[in-house]
Amino acid sequence: MSRHPLLRRRAFVAAMGASLAAATLPGISRSVFAAETRAKEFRIGYQKAASTLVLLKSHGTLEKRLAPSGFAVKWMEFPAGPQLLEGLNVGAIDFGYVGEAPPVFAQAAGANFVYVAYEIPTxxxxxxxxxxxxxxxxxxxxxxxxxxxxxxxxxxxxxxxxxxxxxxxxxxxxxxxxxxxxxxxxxxxxxxxxxxxxxxxxxxxxxxxxxxxxxxAASIVSHHQFFLGARPFVQQHSDVVAITMDEVNKEGAWVRGHYGEAAAQLAPIQGLDASVIEAGLRHYEHIYKPVDASVLAEQQRIADTFSELRIIPTKIATKDAAPPAKV
Missing domain, CATH: 3.40.190.10 (Periplasmic binding protein-like II)
Structure with missing residues (x-):
C-alpha cells in the first residue's frame, strides 16, 4: 500500500538523521538509535466488545501502516469504558474507543483528552x-x-x-x-x-x-461511540491519528460487507457464539465521522444532566475537548 508523500518524506528524514548521528557521534552505535526508534509506542486502549478495534488488532494492518514512521502499536485491554478513560487520564494509553458517557466522567475528573471521531448513532x-x-x-x-x-x-x-x-x-x-x-x-x-x-x-x-x-435505546438516546486521544499525543502526532482513523474506517467497511466472517473471527476472542456476535454487529453502524459541534452539543446535554443529578461533581464544557482542526 503506498504512503502519502509527506509520510515518505518524514520517514526518510528520520532515517537519515539517525544514520548520520550514529556515524558521527563517538561511542554511540547504530543499535542505540534503532532502539530509540523502536521505543516510539502508540498505545491503544480497547474493550473486547469493541469489535472494530478488536478486528483491527487481529488483522495487523495498522502496525504495517505505522511501521515506516517508527511507531510500534501497543494494545491494552480494559473491561469497560470508565476503566479505559482512567487509563488515558493517568497517561497509560494514547487513544481509545468508548461510549458517550465515559468522556463526560473523564472530563469532569480533569482528563486531558480530545474527541477525535464518532460512530453514527447505534x-x-x-x-x-x-x-x-x-x-x-x-x-x-x-x-x-x-x-x-x-x-x-x-x-x-x-x-x-x-x-x-x-x-x-x-x-x-x-x-x-x-x-x-x-x-x-x-x-x-x-x-x-x-x-x-x-x-x-x-x-x-x-x-x-x-x-x-x-x-x-431507540427514541431515547442516540448512543454514540467515540474515539478519543490524549491531547498531547494528538497534537504532536496528528499523522499517526489520521492513519489510525483511516484504517478504522477501512475495517468498518469490511465488517459491513462481511458480518458472518467478522463474527467467526471474533467468536473465539469474545467467547460468544458467532450467531450472537453477528446479531450484535448488525446493531452497530461501523461508520465513523469527525466530531462536530452538533455531537459535542449532545455530549453537553449529558454533562449538564449528570451535573444536575450530582452524578459528576462539577459542570464541564464539552467543547473544551473539541479536536484540533487538523484531526
Whole structure:
C-alpha cells in the first residue's frame, strides 16, 4: 500500500538523521538509535466488545501502516469504558474507543483528552433487560427497582434518559453498579430486577429463556461511540491519528460487507457464539465521522444532566475537548 508523500518524506528524514548521528557521534552505535526508534509506542486502549478495534488488532494492518514512521502499536485491554478513560487520564494509553458517557466522567475528573471521531448513532445496541416473568412492563414500572449497570458507561446515560421518559426520577431506583459479567450473574440468580447493558452482552442475554427486552435505546438516546486521544499525543502526532482513523474506517467497511466472517473471527476472542456476535454487529453502524459541534452539543446535554443529578461533581464544557482542526 503506498504512503502519502509527506509520510515518505518524514520517514526518510528520520532515517537519515539517525544514520548520520550514529556515524558521527563517538561511542554511540547504530543499535542505540534503532532502539530509540523502536521505543516510539502508540498505545491503544480497547474493550473486547469493541469489535472494530478488536478486528483491527487481529488483522495487523495498522502496525504495517505505522511501521515506516517508527511507531510500534501497543494494545491494552480494559473491561469497560470508565476503566479505559482512567487509563488515558493517568497517561497509560494514547487513544481509545468508548461510549458517550465515559468522556463526560473523564472530563469532569480533569482528563486531558480530545474527541477525535464518532460512530453514527447505534440505539439498538443497548437495552434494559428484565426477567421473563417480571411484572415490569413499562419504564414507569422501574420505580423502586434494583437496576444493575456499569457505572460511568454509556448505559448510565441511557438508563437516566429512559427513567425520565417513564417519569421516574433517578433517585427513585436502586442502582447496582456492576460490570457486565457480575451483572449477568446477579440477573440470572434474581438478585436484581433489571439490567442495562450493551452488545454483544445484550444479544447474548436476550437469548436466555429467563430474559426479556423491556426497551432498547431507540427514541431515547442516540448512543454514540467515540474515539478519543490524549491531547498531547494528538497534537504532536496528528499523522499517526489520521492513519489510525483511516484504517478504522477501512475495517468498518469490511465488517459491513462481511458480518458472518467478522463474527467467526471474533467468536473465539469474545467467547460468544458467532450467531450472537453477528446479531450484535448488525446493531452497530461501523461508520465513523469527525466530531462536530452538533455531537459535542449532545455530549453537553449529558454533562449538564449528570451535573444536575450530582452524578459528576462539577459542570464541564464539552467543547473544551473539541479536536484540533487538523484531526
Amino acid at each position: 440505539p439498538h445496541a443497548e437495552g434494559i433487560l428484565v426477567h421473563q416473568d417480571s411484572p415490569i412492563r413499562t419504564l414507569a414500572d422501574l420505580k423502586g427497582k434494583k437496576i444493575a449497570f456499569n457505572k460511568g458507561s454509556d448505559v448510565h446515560w441511557f438508563l437516566v434518559s429512559a427513567l425520565r421518559k417513564g417519569a421516574v426520577k433517578y433517585s427513585e431506583i436502586q442502582p447496582v453498579f456492576l460490570p457486565p459479567a457480575d451483572a449477568r450473574a446477579a440477573f440470572e440468580r434474581g438478585a436484581i430486577d433489571a439490567w442495562a447493558i450493551w452488545d454483544p452482552f445484550l444479544e447474548a442475554a436476550k437469548r436466555q429463556p429467563n430474559a426479556r427486552l423491556l426497551v432498547d
